[in-house]
Amino acid sequence: MxxxxxxxxxxxxxxxxxxxxxIPTPSIAQFYALLVRCLSLRTGAMVYARSRVGKTYAILFLESLLASQRPALPILRMRCQHKRIATETAFFSALLTMARHKASSGRDPTQLRHRLSQRLLEIADQSHSSDILVFLDEAQHLGSSEFEWLRDIHDELELEGVRLVTMLVGQPSLRARKSIFQRDGEEQIVARFMTEELPFHGxxxxxxxxxxxxxxxxxxxxxxxxxxxxxxxxxxxxxxxxxxxxxxxxxxxxxxxxxxxxxxxxxxxxxxxxxxxxxxxxxxxxxxxxxxxxxxxxxxxxxxxxxxxxxxxxx
Structure with missing residues (x-):
């Protein structure tokens, strides 16, 4: 033989x-524990590490794990792109693509924003879930304006009884961004997206x-x-x-x-x-x-x- x-x-x-x-790792186990806590508290978090340590690997692992353990939970993922100048149309179009909307392009930011809100509400309704988990990978590329626009979407959905639980995953500069928001009195952004934090390791x-x-x-x-x-x-x-x-x-x-x-x-x-x-x-x-x-x-x-x-x- x-x-x-x-x-x-x-x-x-x-x-x-x-x-x-x-393959699970000790850091992924910590990430999962944080994720479970955030879903329970319905709050956001940021996870940061230097480049190529395995953050994206961890996201994919957790997506697969949650799909089996919490099949009713809608999970979306977007890789944030660096842009010299952020625009509402580009940002909402990217989020619409993340949400798998058939019409993700357009020139009117108000229309795109409304389209996005309706699509996210539709996803929550179809899943019979009041939560939507969103992974924003390479989140260090998000600027202040993009956080403001994301907060607006977050608040619109909350008025309809749906909560975006957002996981910001990126490089250590995310911590500096949190400090800047705190210094400038932007506590609402910190409270929605940066309450919890976890240094991720290889x-x-x-x-x-x-x-x-x-x-x-x-x-x-x-x-x-x-x-x-x-x-x-x-x-x-x-x-x-x-x-x-x-x-x-x-x-x-x-x-x-x-x-x-x-x-x-x-x-x-x-x-x-x-x-x-x-x-x-x-x-x-x-x-x-x-x-x-x-x-x-x-x-x-x-x-x-x-x-x-x-x-x-x-x-």
């Missing part, structure tokens, strides 16, 4: 190889590496099949007791050594983009070596870190 015949489907069709999967320790790797030991494809991601790539080693979670220290050390050798600035904080690339490479490339005695070496993890492109992306 060959290794391939042990698996329920071809390796090249697995979500890990296709990068169509999500993987910051060997323990967190193990927690993330455990996601491969527990995530299954197909769901509820018993075929965890680790077992799929290493069925013989899995049966012999091998688990990826035990490799957290080795993977952390490989990233840490690469970080130090390259003399990168700051403490190591592994973005999920590079973490998953490293693991994906190792699973895919070494699956052919699966055996009951298979064991990962430090050289294997060094290879994974190199292939991930972490150092090249940071230089």
């Amino acid at each position: 060959t290794t391939d015949s042990l698996r329920p489907s071809p390796i090249d069709e697995h979500p890990v190889v296709l990068r169509r999967y999500r 993987v910051r320790s060997a323990h967190e590496c193990s927690a993330c790797l455990q996601g491969y030991d527990q995530g299954e494809y197909p769901e509820n099949s018993g075929w965890t991601h680790t077992r799929f790539f290493f069925p013989r080693a899995w049966e012999a007791g091998m688990r990826l979670a035990a490799e957290g220290g080795a993977l952390w050390d490989a990233f840490d050594d690469a970080h130090k050798r390259a003399q990168l600035v700051g403490e190591l904080e592994i973005p999920m983009e590079f973490f998953t690339r490293a693991v994906q490479h190792i699973l895919y490339q070494y699956a052919k070596r699966d055996s009951t005695s298979f064991a990962f070496s430090r050289a294997v993890w060094d290879e994974g870190v190199d292939v991930s492109g972490y150092v090249r992306a940071r230089k």
